[in-house]
Amino acid sequence: MAPPNPGLTHLSNALATPEQLSASSSSIDGVPSDLEASIRCAGTQLTQAAGVLLHLSQDIIAQAIVIFTRFWLGADGGSLRIYSVKVNKLPSDVSAAALYLTAKLSFQPTSPRSVLNVYTLLLSQEASPLWFVNPHGAPKQPPSADSYTLTEGGYQSARLVLLRIESVILRTLSFDTHVALPHTIALTYLQTLGVTDSAVSRRTVEYLNSALFSPQLLYVTHQPNALAVAAIYLASREQGCKLVDGEWWEVFDVDREELGFLVVGMKSTEGFMRAETEKWKGPGKTIPLVVEEVDAEIERSRMMQEGE
Structure with a gap:
């Protein structure tokens, strides 16, 4: 990241360099730019929705979205073929970790359990109101609690992933979590x-x-x-x-x-x-949010281009 103006550090940010914008770790690993943009956009929407459900202020949510975006920048950033918006069967990865980290550094810290409970709801294909998770939209009738409730064992596993990804984000950003908002x-x-x-x-x-x-x-x-x-x-x-x-x-x-x-x-x-x-509307078309789905989407696109 290019350093901010040293005289206005609290009002400016470290900006992405042209090299970081032109070659992300995901693109180096073969993720098409349009697919990367779709997944990143979905992750941003997920972060925004989770922050609202956690009753976090918009400035905290915005900072988390910026942290989430920075994580994927450049050859040294996170790759969508290694990390993902969510972990398969677990409601935690980069989006959840970015929001948890930002809230923890703010005046509105929130617990891992609260974060993971909210992400479990938002990533439930039966209960989620998010269009890219639940194509049918917000359910008209209350869904089964089992579809959006973490078991204690599931929580403990997800918590370990959450804390691990939090440390990955910090290392990737060289512990620079400063975000000045406009x-x-x-x-x-x-x-x-x-x-x-x-x-x-x-x-x-x-x-x-x-x-x-x-x-x-x-x-x-x-x-x-x-x-x-x-x-x-x-x-x-x-x-x-x-x-x-x-x-x-x-x-x-x-x-x-x-x-x-x-x-x-x-x-x-x-x-x-x-x-x-x-683009993602229709049966069988969902934005891939886990590594396995990203790999499958890349393979599907390759086969379509080759006419197989």
Whole structure:
């Protein structure tokens, strides 16, 4: 990761280098880039949903998603053919470990049992409300408790995996768990610009939250101040709020080229999510969340390309 600005360490992040973005460990191991993006996106959604069910604040959830995303970057990062979003038959792996680790370092620590109970529910094909786990959607009738309850033996096994993957994440990130978020910065910028419309503030935060799911990995390629400026730009135009004349974004150390890239990236996230839903919709089509499923999907794609 490229080091942050030494004078603004608490407001900036270590960013992914071009080498890390162009060659991940997964791609080196033969995982197609589109499949990697789908799995990473599903893991991000899983982390978000788990954080909400655990009643964690959005800033903790966002930090966990950034940690989860960083783990897969570069040749030294995690590979989807070695690690996975979940362990087969166990509700714990990189997503759960990233959320547990981030919460533990925050003012809202949560227990391994709570984390694993929530992931057991979210990864249950009968009880999960997540579209990529349960194609039928949230059940209309309460499912059997056995479908989303961990046994004591299952909990002990999953807990060991959770703690092991937590240590793997820490080693992979060289114990750098600092994540600066753009949300507070954006609200400060809005005050500086004299914007008092609550609808603009709300929409700005919504853009920042949706950018966590961006296929361009905006949170690991751009600093928080640039993300904040792009979200304000979009929100103000959408709400018809006129800002100060001139290229105001330059005051916040963002040039026109970077702003343009981020605006396009943030606007494209919704379309990407819709495309993902369509891509994996249908009988027998599920996003592979375990190593064995990833291997099977790669083999299936290879056979289709070769016409076997």
